[in-house]
Amino acid sequence: MSLRFIIYLVIILLGILQGVILFKKLNPSFKGLVILLIIVFFSEISGRLLILLNNSSFPVYHLLIPFELALYALIYSNLFNKHKISRLIIIWLAIFFATYSCFNSLTFETIYTFPSFGFTLLSFFILICVLYQFYLMIENPVLTSIWHQPIFWFNTGNLIFYCTTFLVFSVYNPLLKTNQIIPEWAFTIIFVANIFLYGCYFISLRTSKFGIK
Amino acid sequence: MEQFNPNDFLTPLITGTIVVVVLTIFIIYFVIIHHKVQQKFNWERQNFEQELLQTKIEIRDSTLDLVASELHDNIGQIAALLKINLSMLSKNLEGANQTNVEDAITLTRQMITDIKSLSFNIKGEKRDTIDLIKSITNDVERINKIGYLSLNFSCDSVLPMLKQEVEIFLYRMAQEILNNILQHSQATEAFINIISQKEEVELIFSDNGKGFEPESLNLLPSGQKRFGIANLRKRCEILGATFNIESKIKGGTTISITFNSLQINEVSLS
Numbered sequence: 001m002s003l004r005f006i007i008y009l010v011i012i013l014l015g016i017l018q019g020v021i022l023f024k025k026l027n028p029s030f031k032g033l034v035i036l037l038i039i040v041f042f043s044e045i046s047g048r049l050l051i052l053l054n055n056s057s058f059p060v061y062h063l064l065i066p067f068e069l070a071l072y073a074l075i076y077s078n079l080f081n082k083h084k085i086s087r088l089i090i091i092w093l094a095i096f097f098a099t100y101s102c103f104n105s106l107t108f109e110t111i112y113t114f115p116s117f118g119f120t121l122l123s124f125f126i127l128i129c130v131l132y133q134f135y136l137m138i139e140n141p142v143l144t145s146i147w148h149q150p151i152f153w154f155n156t157g158n159l160i161f162y163c164t165t166f167l168v169f170s171v172y173n174p175l176l177k178t179n180q181i182i183p184e185w186a187f188t189i190i191f192v193a194n195i196f197l198y199g200c201y202f203i204s205l206r207t208s209k210f211g212i213k
Numbered sequence: 214m215e216q217f218n219p220n221d222f223l224t225p226l227i228t229g230t231i232v233v234v235v236l237t238i239f240i241i242y243f244v245i246i247h248h249k250v251q252q253k254f255n256w257e258r259q260n261f262e263q264e265l266l267q268t269k270i271e272i273r274d275s276t277l278d279l280v281a282s283e284l285h286d287n288i289g290q291i292a293a294l295l296k297i298n299l300s301m302l303s304k305n306l307e308g309a310n311q312t313n314v315e316d317a318i319t320l321t322r323q324m325i326t327d328i329k330s331l332s333f334n335i336k337g338e339k340r341d342t343i344d345l346i347k348s349i350t351n352d353v354e355r356i357n358k359i360g361y362l363s364l365n366f367s368c369d370s371v372l373p374m375l376k377q378e379v380e381i382f383l384y385r386m387a388q389e390i391l392n393n394i395l396q397h398s399q400a401t402e403a404f405i406n407i408i409s410q411k412e413e414v415e416l417i418f419s420d421n422g423k424g425f426e427p428e429s430l431n432l433l434p435s436g437q438k439r440f441g442i443a444n445l446r447k448r449c450e451i452l453g454a455t456f457n458i459e460s461k462i463k464g465g466t467t468i469s470i471t472f473n474s475l476q477i478n479e480v481s482l483s
Contacts, residue, residue, distance in 0.1 A: 134243055137247060138243075138246060138247060138250055141247070141250045141251045141253075141254040142251075143258070146247050146248065146251070156240060159236060159239075160236055160240075163232050163236055164229070164232070167229050167232060189229070
């Protein structure tokens with residue numbers, strides 16, 4: 001196990017611990033986030049085990065994408081609970097993307113191929129939600145400082161991470177096709193983006209005690 | 214097998230850099246915009262609360278005005294007629310009956326005086342102009358006359374000039390604090406000190422009453438909310454004054470309101 005992977009797991013674990021401590025006080029969106037973190041944590045460990053057994057962790061990611069889409073849809077539909085139409089659009093878009101991602105896993109990018117198309121769909125879905133959430137934050141301001149608003153941290157983490165991975169994963173398969181080793185910078189970018197994302201989730205769960213969803 | 218082409222990496226690298234820069238600018242821009250929107254929202258909310266408070270004061274004043282007018286013009290007149298009727302009746306009576314009616318006339322006269330006094334006091338509550346020191350002195354005298362507690366008032370220097378609306382606002386706060394002392398403190402002695410040094414003014418209200426736990430600052434022993442204190446705090450916030458309250462069980466309570474007269478005169482309360 002590399003040091004990077006251990007740091008990555010520790011950050012996720014910190015987020016989970018923070019979430020579990022505050023779980024009863026969290027609103028449904030952030031309860032969903034805690035569940036998402038738990039799923040990601042176990043999927044990462046299963047991915048490592050699969051590498052040992054099968055030499056590939058990709059099947060885990062194929063399974064993870066529909067789950068992530070469902071959980072992000074749950075989180076954002078709760079955050080948009082005052083906007084029924086947006087909520088419906090988010091749910092149907094998630095269903096459509098999850099179905100398409102499963103179809104992609106069965107046809108174009110099979111389970112032993114990295115699901116870059118699935119991740120691109122997930123990134124696209126989340127970016128739509130993030131930008132809409134930012135718009136809602138401007139439209140419906142609250143008195144709490146932005147640094148104490150969990151939704152700001154949650155969305156900032158998502159925006160940075162998914163924009164970055166949107167790029168990296170979209171070139172992941174073309175890079176593999178050239179039979180070249182994925183360059184180190186790609187892994188470094190993904191690692192930094194992951195740390196930033198789960199760090200933001202941790203802050204988001206920590207600031208949720210200020211009582212703003 | 215496809216050939217490795219360095220240009221395949223250059224494009225995502227440049228695009229990635231652009232995306233990261235754009236994202237950073239976007240987030241900074243978002244934070245700035247959000248901050249501005251938040252400030253505007255806060256300003257609107259404060260304005261709304263100020264207007265709400267002003268409306269409450271106006272409603273209270275108009276109600277007091279109505280009650281005072283009713284007391285003076287209606288009940289006072291009825292009592293006066295009653296006195297006249299009783300006087301006429303007493304002329305036709307003799308002995309014990311006449312004495313009884315004379316007693317009733319005396320009571321009615323007392324009642325008319327009380328009604329007039331009450332009407333005058335209520336009218337006095339609704340003020341357009343006020344002298345803060347004089348009004349507090351009057352209240353202190355009135356409370357001391359009742360004899361429920363010994364209230365001492367001291368003002369060691371001349372207060373800086375304050376706007377009429379600010380003086381009324383401060384007087385209402387002083388009344389609220391005095392009411393709290395009378396109703397809840399069970400104090401035998403209380404002090405009001407007004408200290409001013411140049412533009413800095415401090416109003417201190419202290420009593421030797423039962424006090425309360427600082428944790429229960431917002432709740433009465435019955436579990437009800439202490440609206441009085443919350444109201445005082447809100448009023449201080451509107452004025453830009455500093456509100457401080459210290460209390461301990463059996464150790465009395467001290468409330469201080471500190472403000473700068475120059476700053477407070479700039480606050481619009483109308």
